[in-house]
Amino acid sequence: MFSFAISKSERNALFHRRETMATRMFLNGGVYSMADSGRLDARVEGLTIDPVDGRVLAVGPQCGPVAASDVLQLPAGAVIVPGLHDRHTHWLFALFANAVVLGGVKTLAEAAARIEAQLAEQATGWVVATGWNTGLLPAGLLTQSWLDSIVKGRKAIIFDQSFHGALISSTLAKEIVSKFPREAIGSYHDGVIHEQYVMLAMAWMELDDWTLKAALLQRQIIMGRVGFTRITDMGVMGFPLLHALQDIYRRGLMILPCDFAVQPWMLREDPLLSATSASVLHFQLRWLKEFADGAFGNRLACMCGHHRYSDGQGGKLLLDERRYVDDVLLARERGIDQFAIHCIGCAACEAASTAFGTVMQRLNGESSGCTFSFEHFETVHPKLIEHVARLQRAHVRIEVCSQPGFLSDLTDYTDRLAAHVMARINPYGDFRKEGLAWRAGTDGAITGDDPWGGMALAVNRGGEQTITVPEIMGTFIDAPLAVNGPATFLILDRDPFAHLEQLGQVQVLETWIEGRMVFHRRN
Structure with a gap:
């Protein structure tokens, strides 16, 4: 049975955690609690949290005695905002961690070169490519016979950039097309599968268990970052x-x-x-x-x-x-x-x-x-x-x-x-x-x-x-961020409310979930 193990040092490197027994920690700097729906950009100074139970004790001036060692002074220009919720994302993109990237490719020669380079490194399993933009490389050019001539009997799939369509090799087609359930809504036309057929192909991708789990952990790091x-x-x-x-x-x-x-x-x-x-x-x-x-x-x-x-x-x-x-x-x-x-x-x-x-x-x-x-x-x-x-x-x-x-x-x-x-x-x-x-x-x-x-x-x-x-x-x-609410927040390198023109360049310095630092940029 496969066992996925990781050492403490490796785990800390993946998601750094502040180990502390302090019951109060004061983060000194600008804070946007975003608790007032009428004034989401209202700013106060300071945030007091209880790292043990992960609660906010005060938003604003320091609440109660805090040891000097437990006062965190924010870097110049940095601010605190609530953590973010990605309301629509997909863990499944971990499936493509080692995929060939065809984004921006405009010629068959370049597409072929990238796929051939992957074939040289990957001896087994499906050969997977993503990012195919048919606005740059029309569907009429990337054909199943073209793909077969490159992968030479290997199972291969090229996903378009929307992930609602994909080109598959004839070897892969023989394996999966007959398996599509009758009720699945999709199509298979000239080597291209659509809609639920694409989703089922994702579900059936052959991936090494270790590779998949490592890619999922990497996505967790990206999300924290x-x-x-x-x-x-x-x-x-x-x-x-x-x-x-x-x-x-x-x-x-x-x-x-x-x-x-x-x-x-x-x-x-x-x-x-x-x-x-x-x-x-x-x-x-x-x-x-x-x-x-x-x-x-x-x-x-x-x-x-x-x-x-x-x-x-x-x-x-x-x-x-x-x-x-x-x-x-x-x-x-x-x-x-x-x-x-x-x-x-x-x-x-x-x-x-x-x-x-x-x-x-x-x-x-x-x-x-x-x-x-x-x-x-x-x-x-x-x-x-x-x-x-x-x-x-x-x-x-x-x-x-x-x-x-x-x-x-x-x-x-x-x-x-x-x-x-x-x-x-x-x-x-x-x-x-x-x-x-x-x-x-x-x-x-x-x-x-x-x-x-x-x-x-x-x-x-x-x-x-x-x-x-x-x-x-x-x-x-x-x-x-509210008193008795979860101490879940971000420390940003700049104030997104004060520097509109720099909003797209915001960097997260630290990510905290319920009183625990789970990401620090230097790590």
Whole structure:
């Protein structure tokens, strides 16, 4: 049986922890508690915490006696802010830690050279490449016969930059295409797989157990480095990944709190999978995730070129509503009461809205304890924003998640999206106008794990959809700093509220979770 062990010194190097018996520690410097919704940029001086039980004792002047050795003087210009919550990310990108990177590649020769270099280093397992941008390297050029000529019988897969499509070698096709369940919504055309076929391919990837767990730990370090103190994984893909995560959380090697989602096929395949059976310390199954892109050509979803094989299916729920209701009922039986639909573009968001309404009607009032969430609420029509905001004001438990980092990709899609659609990507000004409550995420490796660049794009974009630093920070914070609340916070190298032009260059010096320093930049 495989055993994943790590020494104390290695563990401290991965996630440094301050060992102290002090019951009071005073951090002397500027603090933004973000506890006052009307003044999120209100600043005070100093934060007193209890490192033993992980609580905040005071926000502001020093509270009670503190030993000189337990006074932490912040560096010049540094400030304290609450920890961040990545409301939509994916542990699954650890699967691609050793993948060939094709981002920015414009020629077949360069793509071939990168794949051949990987073949020379990797003797076994799937050869995996990511970042294929069909706007630079059209789908008609990267063909299965071309890939076969390079990998020469090896199993290989090239994911496009959206991870909704992939090119597979004929050897891999022979192994996996016949295994796709009849109910899976996807396609296999000229060597390219789409949608749920891609997700299942991810779930079946052959990875060494040690390599996978080491990559997961590395992602934890990355998340701590950019300031995330809690994450929501919107789609733990497949049982090998789920079991790897359960094991390293159970061993105490993972300490980053995580709520996660599974897809309906996983519940159907494993009758014992439930919120109770899947959850371990800091790692809790809370969500069921489905898809409404129907991105076989849905340009609103900002997909790459080969998604133009439309069949007129853009914006449909990737299963019928009757099946979706059945999946929700099954999930509720398994202790899951939060339901997310991945939806980019007006048509997809409207499909998700209709599906949520159908579920609420079928549950006939029993949905009062459920939460429904639009994931990737992008390029949305103002009337739908108004409708969702009205539901929120009526205390219907509707959440909205958006990715400000998507603004960095606009130039990739000018050949696929109409100007009026481009103008409505991340309409945060309209969110504010309608009073829509929303949370922000990064989508992991799709736009990069660093939230600060996405925040900078949201506040510096110009025009009516621009929002302020307090507004965008408010969508990312885990919880405000408040007396008796968790001592979960970041020490930043500069003041994001005072230096708007430097927001994208913010560096996290230290990350603290419940009174423990879990990341220090010098380590």
